[in-house]
Amino acid sequence: xxxxxxxxxxxxxxxxxxxxxxxxxxxxxxxxxxxxxxxxxxxxxxxxxxxxxxxxxxxxxxxxxxxxxxxxxxxxxxxxxxxxxxxxxxxxxxxxxxxxxxxxxxxxxxxxxxxxxxxxxxxxxxxxxxxxxxxxxxxxxxxxxxxxxxxxxxxxxxxxxxxxxxxxxxxxxxxxxxxxxxxxxxxxxxxxxxxxxxxxxxxxxxxxxxxxxxxxxxxxxxxxxxxxxxxxxxxxxxxxxxxxxxxxxxxxxxxxxxxxxxxxxxx
Numbered sequence: 334x335x336x337x338x339x340x341x342x343x344x345x346x347x348x349x350x351x352x353x354x355x356x357x358x359x360x361x362x363x364x365x366x367x368x369x370x371x372x373x374x375x376x377x378x379x380x381x382x383x384x385x386x387x388x389x390x391x392x393x394x395x396x397x398x399x400x401x402x403x404x405x406x407x408x409x410x411x412x413x414x415x416x417x418x419x420x421x422x423x424x425x426x427x428x429x430x431x432x433x434x435x436x437x438x439x440x441x442x443x444x445x446x447x448x449x450x451x452x453x454x455x456x457x458x459x460x461x462x463x464x465x466x467x468x469x470x471x472x473x474x475x476x477x478x479x480x481x482x483x484x485x486x487x488x489x490x491x492x493x494x495x496x497x498x499x500x501x502x503x504x505x506x507x508x509x510x511x512x513x514x515x516x517x518x519x520x521x522x523x524x525x526x527x528x529x530x531x532x533x534x535x536x537x538x539x540x541x542x543x544x545x546x547x548x549x550x551x552x553x554x555x556x557x558x559x560x561x562x563x564x565x566x567x568x569x570x571x572x573x574x575x576x577x578x579x580x581x582x583x584x585x586x587x588x589x590x591x592x593x594x595x596x597x598x599x600x
Contacts, residue, residue, distance in 0.1 A: 337364045337365075337574055337575065337577075337578035337580060338578055338579045338580065339361060339364040339365045339366040339574070339577065339578055340364075340365030340366070341365070342365075342366045342367070342419040342420055342577070343366065343367045343368075343369065343412075343416050343417065343418050343419050343420070344358075344361045344366045344367070344368050344369065344418070344419065344420035344421075344422060344577065345368075345369040345371060345395065345408075345412045345418050345420070345421050345422065345455070345459070346358045346361065346368060346369070346370065346371060346422040346424060347371040347399065347408070347422065347423055347424050347425035347451070347452070347455065348371065348372065348424045348425030348426065349368075349370045349371055349372060349378070349381060349424065350370065350371075350372030350373070350374055350377040350378040350380075350381055351372075351377060351381075351524075352522075352524045352566065353424055353474060353519065353522060353524070353566050353569050353570070354371075354372075354422075354424040354425065355370075355381050355566070356566030356567050356569065356570040357422055357424065357566075357569065357570040357573050357574075358370050358381060358385065358392070359381075359384070359385055359388075359390075359570070360567065360570035360571060360573070360574050361420070361422075361570075361573070361574055361577065362385045362388070362390030362391065362392055363388070363390060364574055364578075366391075366420065366577070367391040367392070367393070367415075367416070368382075368385060368390065368391070368392050368393070369392075369393045369394065369395050369411070369412040369418070370382045370385070370392055370393070370394050370395070371394075371395040371396075371397070371399075371408055371412070371425065372394075372395075372396060373396070373397070373398050374396075375396050378394050378395075378396050379394055379396075382394045393411070393412075393414075393415060394411070395407070395408045395411035395412050396411070397411070399425055399447070399451035399452075399454060399455070400446060400447060400451065402454065405451070405454035405455055405458060406458070408455065409455065409458040409459060412459070413459075417462055417463075417466065418459050418462075418463075418469075419463070419468065419469055419470065420469070420470040420472070420577045421455055421456065421459050421460070421469075421470070421471045421472070422472045422474070422573055422577070423451075423452035423455065423456075423471070423472070423473050423474065423496070424474040425447075425451055425452075426447060426448040426451070426474075426492070427444065427447050427448065428486060428489045429486060429489065430485055430486055431485065431486060431488070432484070432485050432486075432487075433484075433487055436486070436487060436488045440488055441488040441491070444488045444489060444491075444492050445488075445491075445492055445495070448489070448492035448493075448495075448496070449492050449495045449496060449499070452473060452496065452499075453499065456471060456503065460503075460507075460512065463510075463511075463512045464507070464510045464511075464512055466511075467510065467511040467512075468511045468512065469511070469512035469513075470512070470513055470515075470576065470577045470581075471500070471503060471512065471513070471514040471515075472514075472515055472516070472517060472573055472576050472577060473496045473497070473499070473500045473514075473515075473516045473517075474496075474516075474517055474519065474569070474573075475493050475496045475497045475500070475516040475517065475518040475519075475588065476493045476518055476519055476520075477518055477519075477520055477590065477592050477595055477596040478490045478493050479493035479494040479496065479497045479518065480494075480497075480518075480596055480598055481596055481597070481598065482494075496516065497516050497518070497588060500514050500515060500516045500586065500588075501514075501586040504585045504586030505586065507585075508585075513576075513581065513582070513584060513585050514585070514586065515576045515581075515584055515585065515586065515587045515588070515589070516587070516588040516589070517569060517572045517573050517576065517588075517589050517591060518588050518589065518590045518591065518592065518596075519564060519569045519591055519592060520556060520558065520563075520564050520590070520591065520592025520593055520595040520596070521552075521555070521556040521563050521564065521592075521595065522563060522564045522565065522566055522568075522569060523548075523562075523563035523564065523565055523566075524566060527563065528544075531547055531548070531551045532544070532547060534551070535547045535550075535551070538550070538551070538554065540554075548562050548563060549561050549562060551563075556593075556595050557595070558592065558593035558594045558595040559593055559594030560593035560594065561593075562593065564591060564592065564593060568591055569591055572589045572591050575589075576589065
């Protein structure tokens with residue numbers, strides 16, 4: 334098994350009470366990092382941390398809403414209470430399926446605050462200390478819609494593009510410091526809610542009856558890719574873990590797409 338050399342590192346994963354964030358927190362902990370599980374829901378956040386500890390990992394919690402400076406202060410304080418943060422994974426965010434006609438300017442502003450500025454708040458609070466120590470990792474969870482946006486959810490698409498962009502400008506500003514900034518860009522990932530949705534839609538779309546039939550047919554209709562299926566949360570987590578490790582010292586300002594080839598682009 335490859336040693337990612339994460340033992341002794343401390344990682345803060347935002348939005349880690351479920352989905353991609355939870356998978357990332359579990360993966361980093363399994364690789365030896367102490368993980369600070371961030372979430373807004375106290376019960377779910379504590380459950381994830383306890384599951385990590387039950388599996389032999391080290392986990393703490395930071396329970397706060399990142400929508401404002403007070404929440405960011407509380408998160409940073411909780412995350413650094415028992416030691417400095419070496420790895421920041423900005424995963425927290427929100428999305429919907431609204432159209433241009435439905436997405437008001439106020440909603441655009443809310444999405445930008447929740448999906449972009451929330452991460453900037455933590456970068457501002459945690460990265461200066463990384464620079465002083467001469468080592469650190471900042472990883473944004475982006476997405477293919479930053480590169481190939483859909484007609485719907487324009488406000489969400491735009492926030493993903495902002496996440497990708499800020500990661501590169503941060504990388505340039507951190508040149509020579511030992512701190513890197515990169516992006517992991519997931520495709521369509523099979524979290525529980527997605528599997529349930531596809532199963533519910535299967536009869537009306539003729540995708541089949543068993544999951545073995547439904548998944549490839551749904552993928553072909555909705556997210557045609559080279560692998561012919563939806564991604565798994567653990568596959569995103571593995572890419573994050575690599576970028577978080579000392580093995581990725583030479584990776585800066587990069588986007589690692591984990592999407593089965595969904596995005597048809599050389600960039």
